[in-house]
Amino acid sequence: MAWWDNAVVYQIYPRSFQDSDGDGAGDLRGITARLDYLAWLGVDAFWLSPIYPSPLADFGYDVSDYTDVAPEYGKLEDFDELVAAAHDRGLRVLLDLIPCHTSIEHPWFREHPDWYIWSPVEGPPNNWVSAFGGPAWSRDERTGRWYLHSFYPEQPDLDWQNPAVVEAFQGVVRFWLDRGVDGFRLDAIDKLIKDDRLRDDPPASGDFPLPLRPDAAKLERVYSGHRPEAIDTLGTIRAAAGDALLVGEVFQPTHEYPPYLEVLDLVFAFELLFAPWDAARLRAAIAPAAELGRVAWVMSNHDFDRLATRLGPAHVRAAATLLLTLPGTTFVYQGDEIGLANGPGADPPYDRAGRDPMRHPMQWDTSATGGFTTGVPWLPAVDPTERNVEAQRADPDSLLHHYRGLIARRKDLGPFRLLDSEPDVLAYERGDEVIAIETKPG
Ligand code: NOJ
Numbered sequence: 001m002a003w004w005d006n007a008v009v010y011q012i013y014p015r016s017f018q019d020s021d022g023d024g025a026g027d028l029r030g031i032t033a034r035l036d037y038l039a040w041l042g043v044d045a046f047w048l049s050p051i052y053p054s055p056l057a058d059f060g061y062d063v064s065d066y067t068d069v070a071p072e073y074g075k076l077e078d079f080d081e082l083v084a085a086a087h088d089r090g091l092r093v094l095l096d097l098i099p100c101h102t103s104i105e106h107p108w109f110r111e112h113p114d115w116y117i118w119s120p121v122e123g124p125p126n127n128w129v130s131a132f133g134g135p136a137w138s139r140d141e142r143t144g145r146w147y148l149h150s151f152y153p154e155q156p157d158l159d160w161q162n163p164a165v166v167e168a169f170q171g172v173v174r175f176w177l178d179r180g181v182d183g184f185r186l187d188a189i190d191k192l193i194k195d196d197r198l199r200d201d202p203p204a205s206g207d208f209p210l211p212l213r214p215d216a217a218k219l220e221r222v223y224s225g226h227r228p229e230a231i232d233t234l235g236t237i238r239a240a241a242g243d244a245l246l247v248g249e250v251f252q253p254t255h256e257y258p259p260y261l262e263v264l265d266l267v268f269a270f271e272l273l274f275a276p277w278d279a280a281r282l283r284a285a286i287a288p289a290a291e292l293g294r295v296a297w298v299m300s301n302h303d304f305d306r307l308a309t310r311l312g313p314a315h316v317r318a319a320a321t322l323l324l325t326l327p328g329t330t331f332v333y334q335g336d337e338i339g340l341a342n343g344p345g346a347d348p349p350y351d352r353a354g355r356d357p358m359r360h361p362m363q364w365d366t367s368a369t370g371g372f373t374t375g376v377p378w379l380p381a382v383d384p385t386e387r388n389v390e391a392q393r394a395d396p397d398s399l400l401h402h403y404r405g406l407i408a409r410r411k412d413l414g415p416f417r418l419l420d421s422e423p424d425v426l427a428y429e430r431g432d433e434v435i436a437i438e439t440k441p442g
Pocket of ligand 1: 061098249
């Protein structure tokens with residue numbers, strides 16, 4: 001049995017978890033200072049959203065150096081201390097690996113232009129669109145050539161057909177494994193390889209089961225990504241990672257996951273993340289993923305509405321019961337365990353794709369910043385007097401204790417089987433125990 005079987009992985013958004021130096025942004029020492037909380041909660045591991053130097057066009061998902069820590073988060077020594085302190089408490093550490101693109105400010109972009117994907121013509125060579133809207137091709141002002149970016153223009157796509165890119169990334173993986181990390185969450189890997197003939201994506205032939213921005217929804221994105229060749233390429237990451245945990249972010253429906261699982265351990269079950277609070281829809285999302293087995297269950301993250309906002313506060317307790325009694329590995333996004341909802345974001349926004357509201361700081365106590373910082377937080381606390389860790393720890397009936405109790409029981413749950421049930425109830429057994437999740441409008 002692997003360590004991640006039945007594990008609970010806690011997602012930390014480093015910028016918003018705990019600030020230790022009063023600059024208003026979270027940092028690694030802040031995380032280390034909060035590890036006793038994670039140990040108390042009972043999780044097995046935590047995943048750190050990107051900690052690398054970044055110009056923050058996509059808040060860390062635009063990396064300008066894969067083998068260092070962003071100065072506002074600390075130094076490599078702080079990372080080493082964090083890993084050691086985590087391991088002392090039996091907590092495993094996962095990093096975010098972003099192989100599809102770098103920051104446009106990564107030195108590779110100028111030093112190794114052949115590591116990126118360029119249009120063979122003067123202008124976009126096809127109709128591919130960026131995940132955030134608009135064309136996936138932009139003109140590089142310095143050279144006049146057009147480069148591909150599956151996300152923001154500040155994130156040029158790497159050319160994984162170039163063996164030098166493979167080698168560089170294998171080096172990155174080994175660098176962090178040597179520093180003691182236990183695995184990686186792999187960002188956007190269905191975009192890793194594109195059609196080498198750069199063919200146009202055809203028009204969409206039906207509804208895609210996951211949400212897409214309007215431009216992308218019009219196309220069947222079969223050439224701009226999700227290529228069968230990606231599996232061999234991912235194999236090169238596996239070769240470097242050995243038996244470290246690899247969890248893939250594959251923004252595709254469940255039935256597309258099997259090839260990815262040839263080289264990865266787990267793939268996020270996105271259909272559950274987007275399922276409305278309706279027994280039949282939840283069941284439809286869960287059944288195929290549970291059958292596949294090796295999925296990472298997830299109901300929220302830093303990209304989409306928070307659980308309490310998406311489902312409504314009335315359902316957060318039942319949602320926790322569901323998430324933490326599904327079989328296999330489960331991911332919990334920081335703050336969901338205290339019922340944190342979306343915040344107001346910033347004006348003007350930091351994130352052009354509108355994701356600031358899901359990234360407000362963790363709330364530890366009732367103080368104005370929720371105990372997140374002694375300075376001015378980069379995003380304000382949402383409602384620390386109404387919900388915070390300190391108060392919920394003191395209250396055995398709180399949502400936080402509900403999470404903790406579920407996590408504690410999780411490893412003892414028996415085999416999973418979906419049961420027939422009345423409408424508005426999702427029922428399944430875990431061994432001798434029957435779990436019934438009510439989804440009546442609350
Ligand atoms: C998925 C990440 O979760 C998201 O935050 C990011 O914007 C894209 N991948 C691009 O890296």
